Amino acid sequence: VVTYSILIEATCEENGADQALKLLDEMMTRGCSPNVVTYNILINGFCKEGKLDEAAKLLKDLPSIGCQPNVITHNILLQGLCNAGRWEDAQKLLSDMAEAGCSPSVATYNILIHYLCQIGRLEQAIGVLKEMVVRGCTPDATSYNPIIHLFCKEGRLDRAMECLDQMISKGCLPTIVTYNTLLTTLCRDGKVDQAIHVLHRLGHQGCHPVLITYNTMIKGLTKKGNTRQALELLDGMMERGLTPD
RNA sequence: ACCUCAUAUG
Numbered sequence: 001v002v003t004y005s006i007l008i009e010a011t012c013e014e015n016g017a018d019q020a021l022k023l024l025d026e027m028m029t030r031g032c033s034p035n036v037v038t039y040n041i042l043i044n045g046f047c048k049e050g051k052l053d054e055a056a057k058l059l060k061d062l063p064s065i066g067c068q069p070n071v072i073t074h075n076i077l078l079q080g081l082c083n084a085g086r087w088e089d090a091q092k093l094l095s096d097m098a099e100a101g102c103s104p105s106v107a108t109y110n111i112l113i114h115y116l117c118q119i120g121r122l123e124q125a126i127g128v129l130k131e132m133v134v135r136g137c138t139p140d141a142t143s144y145n146p147i148i149h150l151f152c153k154e155g156r157l158d159r160a161m162e163c164l165d166q167m168i169s170k171g172c173l174p175t176i177v178t179y180n181t182l183l184t185t186l187c188r189d190g191k192v193d194q195a196i197h198v199l200h201r202l203g204h205q206g207c208h209p210v211l212i213t214y215n216t217m218i219k220g221l222t223k224k225g226n227t228r229q230a231l232e233l234l235d236g237m238m239e240r241g242l243t244p245d
Numbered sequence: 246a247c248c249u250c251a252u253a254u255g
Contacts, residue, residue: 005246040247075248107249114251145251152252180252187253215254245254 001027005038012045017054020045036062040073047080052089055080071097071105078108082115090115104135110142117146125150141167141175148178152185160185168205176207180216187220195220196229211242 004027011020020042024034039062046055055077062069074097081090090112097104109132116125125147129139144167151160160182167174179202186195199209199217214237221230234244 002246009246037247042247044247070247072248077248079248105248110249110251114249117251140249142249142251149252175251177250177252182252184253210253212253216252219254 001032001035001038004032004034005041008038009041009045012041012048017042017045017049017051034067036067036070036073039067039069040076043073044076047076047083050080050084052077052080052084052086056089069100069102071102071108074102075105075107075111079111082111085119087115104132104137106132106137106140106143109137109139113143114146117150120150122147122150122154138172139167139170140172141178144172145175145178145181149181152181157182157185157189157191174202174205174207176202176210176213179207180210180212183213183216183220187216187223190220190224192217192220192224192226209237209240209242211237211245214242214244 004023008020008023008027011023024038024042027034039058043055043058046052046058059069059073059077062073074093078090078093081087081093094104094108109128112128113125116122116128129143129147132139132143144163148160148163151157151163164174164178164182167178179198183195183198186192186198195217199213202209214233218230218233221227221233237244
């Protein structure tokens with residue numbers, strides 16, 4: 001079943017999910033039973049092609065085929081619906097999920113937060129963040145990053161920095177993406193000194209600057225006319241084994 | 246073997 005599932009995934013990517021269904025038939029003919037992973041792969045294939053109704057139908061039919069959908073099955077469809085902006089259908093899926101006794105995972109909430117932030121619904125996104133905690137899911141950096149990004153986009157750098165402090169105080173480790181988001185905004189706003197300060201501190205949270213980090217900082221410094229310090233950073237990045245582009 | 250992939254520079 002693993003062999004066939006891998007092949008079905010590759011077929012989805014190269015020839016589409018409809019073609020992959022033929023391979024599903026073949027595996028069953030040969031006496032090999034697909035499992036939930038096999039079906040998840042197919043549902044994901046349909047979603048990636050925008051064939052959401054096909055994906056939804058397959059999910060709905062699973063129990064009668066003798067396969068119980070799991071949280072990943074639902075997350076896959078949820079992501080597809082969000083990408084298509086079908087928020088109502090996404091809500092419906094969440095309630096179906098609850099009804100089926102399938103508990104949301106961190107990824108479930110992250111998909112929702114990311115979507116809400118993309119469409120600028122900051123308050124709703126924060127609502128989901130709070131709800132996941134109540135429901136026993138611990139937010140991770142993927143939960144916080146889109147919210148920080150939206151704060152930055154809306155010119156609320158203060159709230160973004162607050163959010164960073166909050167995640168750290170709750171024991172959630174920021175990633176370099178978190179810092180790149182903040183550094184970009186600091187540099188754009190001309191607050192390069194503060195950016196430098198943050199750059200020097202991100203190592204304390206287990207993060208390491210990457211190429212994007214340096215390009216952002218160097219841009220910020222040169223914009224301020226501080227070419228000397230920009231050149232120092234160039235040396236610094238090469239010392240760390242990073243190749244300038 | 247399956248779901249989140251988010252951040253720049255130009």
